[in-house]
Amino acid sequence: MPKLKTLSDAETARRRAIIGLRNLGRDEDADRIEDLSAREYADEKGFEIIENPSRRRRIMPRRMKSREELQAELEELRSENVELQAENEDLQDQIDAVAEAIGVEEEEEEEEDEDDNGDGQD
Numbered sequence: 001m002p003k004l005k006t007l008s009d010a011e012t013a014r015r016r017a018i019i020g021l022r023n024l025g026r027d028e029d030a031d032r033i034e035d036l037s038a039r040e041y042a043d044e045k046g047f048e049i050i051e052n053p054s055r056r057r058r059i060m061p062r063r064m065k066s067r068e069e070l071q072a073e074l075e076e077l078r079s080e081n082v083e084l085q086a087e088n089e090d091l092q093d094q095i096d097a098v099a100e101a102i103g104v105e106e107e108e109e110e111e112e113d114e115d116d117n118g119d120g121q122d
Helices: 007-023 027-034 038-045 067-117
Strands: 003-006 047-050
Touching: 003 007, 007 027, 007 038, 007 047, 038 047
Parallel strands: 003 047
Antiparallel strands: none
């Protein structure tokens, strides 16, 4: 049973054969194959040329989510949002506490500097 190849595959095999023969130092054989067309090379090697097979284009249809699935997803996202907002508030409270501890000292130092420079108005 002959091997089935497309014309493009036969041309690729022909080019590889030429390169391989040249690498082996068999330039005469490489020249002979180089003079053959892809179809002639296929005949010589016993390949059967087939037309390019039609390529199947499989496009997966998008699965539409049901109303119930969308509702469940929405509720899950809302729940996650509430949790993230609570976490955000906790973190903001921590930041405010740190800022207050640092900020109070900075404000006191700034006020003292202003008073020492005579910029402060009493």
